[in-house]
Amino acid sequence: MGTHGKTSSVAAAVQTARGRVADALPAILVYIVLFLGITALFGSSYTMVVSGAVCIFLGRKRRRNTPATSLIIGLVMLALSVLAWLASLNLALCIILNLLVPFVLVLAQSNQFVPKGYFGYAMIFVFLELKPLTIDEFLIQTASVVFAAIVLGVALVAYSALQRRRERDEDVFTRSLSTLADLLDRMAAGERGQELRDAFLSLERTFDNLSITNHHFLRTWDRREFIFQMYAELFQRAVYLLADDEWQDDLARRVDPDILHELALLVRQANAAKTPEELRSIARMAQMALGVVDVPESRVRVFFHSFLHALALILQIQAEPLRKPTSRRIPWNEVVDDAFRRMNRDEFEFRFACRLSLVTTLTCSISMVWGYEHVYWLPLNAILLLMPSYEESAHRMRTRPVGTVIGGALATFVSHYLPGTASVFAVSLTLISILYCCTPGSWVQAMLATMFALLMTSLTMNATTAAWLRILFVGLAVGIVLVINRFVVPSPRERIFEGNLRELTQLIREYWATVGRGARGATSLRAAGEQLARFHLMYASASKYVREMEDGHERQQLRAGLSTLWHMFSEVEQVEHLVLAEDLSQADLDALVRVATILETRPHPTSSHELLCELAHSMESESLSFALLHYLDHASMYEQQVIGYAEA
Structure with missing residues (x-):
């Protein structure tokens, strides 16, 4: 490799590193504020809630977060804190609650599109039950959880506000409609091929993901999510046309290509409209075109009519004034129906929920009965090894032992050169900051996590002994997760793919x-839009x-x-x-x-x-x-x- 090639590689590596640091910086700041704040206010023994809270932040930071959603998250954290304390009281409660709580968390917070939605909540529940507390200590822990919930809520709301300032929904719409108009012009010019189709697919999946990830299972669908679905439907119709070569013949023989240029012009006018009156005016133009423009029977005619109808409907909805919801009642019928749908042995969520519940029950019970020093590292590592994806779980079972051994050796060496508690805290927080910049599940991340844990432990026990205990419990966790992944409702990628095929057929x-x-007169645009989003995201996974x-x-x-x-x-x-x-x-x-x-x-x-x-x-x-x-x-x-x- 020449000098220029080496320089380019170094520049690319620096750019990647900068991007990772910038992306991880909010989580790092949240961790440091929580860790130092809880340590100063309540003591370092009450910092177990920090990792779970940061994981919730990482999982939700790109979603829409309001004070109301932050309040709900805080209440869930408090509920999990109470349940964790109850699970620590005796073995029977430990078994019952570890069978139920992780199972419910997976069904409520995860799906194939957001597979790790459960993770931060499960970490809080498991981590907080690992240390038995008296009633007085539990009250202190409750106060620390309240503090963590407040910091997390403020961080989520602030980050959402910052993201909306950087790119509001209107910016997404503007950029997407501009791209759509350009793509329609390219179609009119006779362009075909996978590149054009992929561009439309990218637009569609952007809005499918916005629709799915912005919805909460305990809340009714709002107008904003419905508009996301309608835009996805608009783009999907173009993808459908491009998937059939007949449309090219239609343009060449029977249909004037200028009608696609006219569609592009209409989209640009819709994109430029700012007021409700302008939006309604463009919608009326689309409706008029439906009755005036005569397109010969063809694939293009079906596309032309369906596209104009969808665009007019979107513009009419966008022109309506925002109304405050008159009711915030939970849609219990939908919640119950969704729960019953997921309570199926063939469903991805059900299978993983069974494995997670069994892992937490077994490892937390061992921790309680054994009572050996730092045995809580067993369940702690087990839930980090068990992932929704069988392949990712298998990868972590290789990388975590390697990272643990290297981290144990380095922590033992480094601990001898740290003069006091302040230096241990400083190095530990530096390590955790680097950790959030690393690839999740990598051996480097496991190494840094091990060094952090062992350096903090070195304040109360011999670093070499702690390192051997850490390696022992990671090895046991790997063995337990390996067996459960293999024999308890396993979900290898082949099984998930077969389930996706069944789900796609069911959606049809x-x-x-x-x-x-x-056809009987009972139309539900929301139901159709939700089915459209689910199908195309499931199709992308398959x-x-x-x-x-x-x-x-x-x-x-x-x-x-x-x-x-x-x-x-x-x-x-x-x-x-x-x-x-x-x-x-x-x-x-x-x-x-x-x-x-x-x-x-x-x-x-x-x-x-x-x-x-x-x-x-x-x-x-x-x-x-x-x-x-x-x-x-x-x-x-x-x-x-x-x-x-x-x-x-």
Whole structure:
């Protein structure tokens, strides 16, 4: 490598380091304030809540945080503190609460898109139960948790305010609409290919993630989240068009490409609109274009109409004045339905919740019964080793022992040269600051965590003895987690992928149920938007697994099957749009109800294929018949792909 190459590599490494430090700095500051504050006010023995609080900050810092959400987080932390104290009273309570609390935390806070939502809360519960307390000590610990909750709440609200100042929702919309207009112009110019499709997909997933991650399971969906869903739907319709080469032929032979330029112009006008009156004016222009612009029957016509309808609806919603919610009641029906859906052996959350509960129960019980010095390091390390992803957990079971051994040796050496408590605190806080800049789960992070723990322990016991104890308990934790990961409802990536395929098929069934309700006059835009977001995020997860497989026949089969599922869902979405936007005849609506009733039971039925084709051909709406027939073709194709995969 030449001098220029070395200089470029060094510059890139420096730039990466700066980025990591800048990203970790808020968490570092929160840790230092909490650690020093609790130590000064209550004593260093009450700092066990700090790591969990910082993990909650890391998990939530990019989400929308208000004083109300911070208050809820603080109340949950207090509740976990009480439950942790109860779990420390006797073995029976330890077993019962460790079976229940981590399980509930996973179901309530985690999903495939936010898999570690449980982590900070679980750390608080487990860490706080590791030290038995008298009632007086418990009251001091409660005060320390209140202090931690206040600092965490202030940090979350302040960080959210800073992020909104840097990039508000309006900035996201403005940038995305500008990109959308440019992409429409590129389509009009005849550009095709994966790069264009990926650009639309990136826009769609941005808003899918905003919709999913900003929603809390104990709160009803608000207008803001609904707008995220509608934008995702707008971008998805362009992706669907690009996935079919027929649209290029339509532009070349039957459709004037200028209509896509007109769409781009309308998007730019919507992007420039600032007032509710301007937004309503652009929405009326979109509605007028639907009735005035005559586009020949084609893929492009379906896209043109569905795009304008969605854009007009978004602009109308954005033009409405913000209203304060009249009720903040928890949507218990949705909460209960979601809980029952997750309480399924095939669900990712249920399987991981079982393993986590078993790990915490076993290790915390051992810690309580054994009572050996620093045996609490066993459950502490176990929950850090057990991750929702089987592969990440296996990786940590390799890196953590290595980091522990190296960290133990270095801590033993360094402790001899630290003159007093102040120097130990200074070095320890420096190590923890570097830790938050490192890759989670790496051996370097494990090394730094070990050095921090052992240097703090060296204030009360021999550093060499502490190092050997640390290595012993990490080894035991690895053994326990290894066994439970292997034999208790294991979730390797293959199993998660199979579950994703079932979930994708189930979402198609649910969307047909939504179509059936819409054809009967009971439309729910929110339900359709939520299904759209869930499908595409689940699809992205499944696609990532297939992309990382070794190239071969199986990979090609799975890619083809996933692509077919994507087309099936997109065609159902087109049907739902036609129900909302087109003036369908009663005969078409009645026939569609029959179709939806069959397909919501089995989305790719072989036995009913001829009947469904007859119903599709009988439709008066050419667009509706077009979408249904394409769906049925893809459904038959998927049936054959599934059979081929099963035989393979």
